[in-house]
Amino acid sequence: DTGVSQDPRHKITKRGQNVTFRCDPISEHNRLYWYRQTLGQGPEFLTYFQNEAQLEKSRLLSDRFSAERPKGSFSTLEIQRTEQGDSAMYLCASSLESGRGSYEQYFGPGTRLTVT
């Protein structure tokens, strides 16, 4: 399968613990995005990378959140000192930016985080 993959698919953690999620984008895609989705709502943008550079961060991304994309390949999203409000589906998407501009992004299956 050559789509976007995310690991783990599900994570249950206790409040105050740190968690890390991984996203493997489609190999030739230079852009990688992170979104968060809560039940009944559409996904909300968190941050994105062009190659290894993190170019934009939403104000939703508090200082407890950090994302990396070393070498412009896979990405990790870490949440420190988790809170119950962090419970959500964390979605990763990738795209190939060719300069023309497109809103076609390829999403992974998501990581569902439950903070107890």
Place this chain on the structure above:
Amino acid sequence: LAKTTQPISMDSYEGQEVNITCSHNNIATNDYITWYQQFPSQGPRFIIQGYKTKVTNEVASLFIPADRKSSTLSLPRVSLSDTAVYYCLVGANNAGNMLTFGGGTRLMVKP
């Protein structure tokens, strides 16, 4: 970013054509209209994108009137597997092409 308004939910039957209309009265000149589909426990999937008039692909058609203040996603002959949430997005070709999702339309296809 232009705000979008679409019905919260719709019901249909197998074999029917479904039209989901999205209002975007404040659409800007540079904005594109994009639709995504999302099944439960999956990430959204790109369906179609357009700027004006009509766009058709193997999955759907997108109708955009001349004033571009609304758009209609048309799904021909739906099946049970088309039951999903459909999101209408409007935005310009910004530096990051970040997607701004609204609440979407929950389509239920019945046998």
